[in-house]
Amino acid sequence: MGKRNRTSLLPINLPQLQNLIKRDPISYKRDFLQQYRHYESQLDIFKLKPDEEAEEFGNLITFISQVAQCYLQETSSFPQQIINLLSENYQILNPNLRKTMVQTLVLLRNKDIIPSVTLLSLFFTLFRTRDKQLRELLYTYIVTDIKNQNTKHKNNKLNKTLQSFMYTMLQGQQQQQQQNNVKIGGERTNSEMSENSIAAKKSLDVCIELYRKGIWNDAKTVNVIAEACFHQVTKIRVTAIQFFLGSNQEQDDESSEDERPLPNIKRLQHVNQINKTKKSRKRKLEKALVTIRKKELQKHKAENFNFSALHLLNDPQGFSEKLFSTLTNSQFNDRFEIKILSLNLISRIIGIHKLVLLNFYSYLQRYLQPHQRDVTLVLVILAQACHELVPPDVLEPVIRVIANSFVSDHCANEVMTAGLNAIREICTRQPLAIDATLLQDLTEYSKDKNKGVMMAARSLIGLFREINPELLKRKDRGKIASMNLKDFKPLQYGQVRAMEQIEGIELLEEYKLQSSLGDDEHEDEWAGWEIASDDSSSDEGWINVPSDDDQDIVVSDSSDEEIDKNNIDVTEKSVEEKQISTLAMTQLLTPADFAKLNELKLEHKAEQIVDGSKRKRSSTQDEPSDIIDVNTITGPRKKSKQDYEERVESIKAGREGREKYGGSKGKKIEGASTTNKEKARNKAFMMVIHKKNALHKKKISLREKQIQLTKRVSNKRKSKKK
DSSP states (O other), X not given: OHHHHHHHHTTTOHHHHHHHHHHOTTTTHXXXXXXXXXXXXXXXXXXXXXXXXXXXHHHHHHHHHHHGGGOTTTXXXXXXXXXXXXXXXXXXXXXXXXXXXXXXXXXXHHTTSSOHHHHHHHHHHHTTSSOHHHHHHHHHXXXXXXXXXXXXXXXXXHHHHHHHHHHHHHHHHHHHHHHHOEEETTEEEOOTTSHHHHHHHHHHHHHHHHHHTTSSOSHHHHHHHHHGGGOSSHHHHHHHHHHHHHHHHHHHHHHHHHTOOOOOHHHHHHHHHHSOOOHHHHHHHHHHHHHHHHHHHHHHSOOOOOOOGGGGOSOHHHHHHHHHHHHHOTTOOOOHHHHHHHHHHHHHHHHHHTOOOHHHHHHHGGGOSTTSTTHHHHHHHXXXXXXXXXXXXXXXXXXXXXXXXXXXXXXXHHHHHHHHHHHHHHHHHOGGGSOHHHHHHHGGGGGOSSHHHHHHHHHHHHHHHHHOGGGSOGGGSOHHHHHTTTTOOOOOTTOOOOOOSOTTHHHHHHHHHHHTOOHHHHHHTTTXXXXXXXXXXXXXXXXXXXOGGGSOOXXXXXXXXXXXXXXXXXXXXXXXXXXXXXXXXXSOOOHHHHHHXXXXXXXXXXXXXXXXXXXXXXXXXXXXOSSOOHHHHHOOOOOOOOOHHHHHHHHHHHHTTSOTTOOSSSOOSTTOOOOHHHHHHTSOHHHHTTSHXXXXXXXXXXXXXXXXXXXXHHHHHHHHHO
16 A cells, blocks of 8 residues: 555656666656656646746756656656757846756766767856856856866867857957947946956956966967957956966965864874874874875975966067057056056066067056056056166166156155165166166165165165176275276177086086096986986996096196286186186986086175175075065165054053953953862862972072062062052
8 A cells, every 4th residue: 555655646646756766767767758748748837938937847847857868768858958058048037947957967977978078068158147156156166077077088079169169259359348338428337247348357366276286287278368458348357367466376375275284193193192082183184194194295205397378378579569559549448457467477488588668667667656646556566667678778868767756865765765675676677777877876875874775875886786786985995896897898788608618617626626526426326316227228328428638738848838917817817727627528417417416506606705705696596586576666665663652552452351550461251261280279178288399499598588688678678669
């Protein structure tokens, strides 16, 4: 009787029927077909009024999606029917029913019933809906699904299809936005967050998130995002610009999150042994072990270098020119904050790719005033856009404007510090941008009373001692720069100083001469290093290359021994250069040699610091970075003294949550435990008689008692005077 009643209730109780079908699909096929015919009839009715709630229809969709893998042939048309319903009526569907349909398609995709390209293309279209929760659900699923598709290997077919789809989506929305823009009273009015704008914004967010996760980190993705920098919608344009400005920073933030302190395994094991065994404590220990194993694997994993997104632009020059034209275009009448973002991006591209955009520097001159908002950021942007290929004639008037507006006696100390630091950063990248007269005027501030101004001026002197001491006054050149001034030749515009040898190789050669390493020790240095061997040449052994030092030098006893001192100096220099380069030419340096070379360079640098001498700036070290921090321009600032009102406010803030005339230490929360010192006061004497303090009081001498009494009396007198 019970079995017949259960069978009669199956058409109504869909969860129970679903459970039975998953256990025995063949026996309940007739019941499923009955429900499927009911679904088809409900589908025809729903198409007449797609805006209805249709709760029963939603239950049928969920039921069929759960058991679709059991009847693939019968439900072959079911996924396409749901896709058609969503693509045609997604704006007018009931929110709950629309979410049910999306979850149904996700379930079918997880069972490999729907191809990924079909579903993801539909979900990108559904970004146009006004349902914010649904958009977040779609965004999360799209990122997760694409990540799973590229876990084992890159799915290039899927990636190219979706990237092209998103590119056409961004371009199509922008073209439609340009057509729909209407000007009323000279102002541009557009529905920036229309349906197409929302879809374009979410598509852009997907691209950015996949790039940050290292899934779509190719040039095509970067250039799709780069096209969004010229979008008509401000929100989309700002998102794309912030991606290029903050991609490196966010990668550093993620790496800093990975450097969190590891759990203390010994402590967890000790707690697990002495305490009562619990499943939660055991799971915590296992989780900590897994975390430590992952950290160890990451340490031994090969480093994967991620190129900055700015290096992957197809046409940096065209991109920077087009973005700069938007600043002067009346169609993009943006706020000052957005203009600063665009200028910052342009300056970074110019500095990284060594571009020449001459109008950019004259455009920035209008913002070079001390009262300008975010003027330190403007100075940073200007310095970032300077490099050795910028003509000095273009930068000279800019430096002159900074010197006249920022570095003068009527300016505040902070303003003068920012101006001097900005000039220093510009000259670091283009030393020819300043003349000797202006430089010598600026270096006079090295004796200023303000510490920030003094340090900024001295840093300018230190810079030109290395790059061009001829421009400095004789008293500012220093001893080392003055001694090397005869041999110094400043670089001209466009000239590059090429490296002739490995830096610091002379230190390694000197070390080998002193330690007199033999061939046996030299071969042992390869032990412990992984090297790539070539079968064709691995059996041939070392190749001995004759050096110039091994040849006998014949000195003739002729009367021509009187030679000019200049020629002697030239020959000595050439001999030194040959000696420096012989080690790299005659021997194959091992990995141990390079490790020792780095160690010797560090020791040499430490010795120079101890001796008070500074190493000359080389082409490979101390190069200016692509990004400048604002603190580099502002410099160190002395904390200003508080006035009376600020001091009173800080005193009142310190009294909050504290009893009157009470200290900050001690018990603050009611019901909290007391300290051991407070507990000892209330203990019975027999409990503390064996303590060291009590035993010491018994053995105390009369003299010590007198000293303690004197201290107590003096402390009481002091407290009464207060």
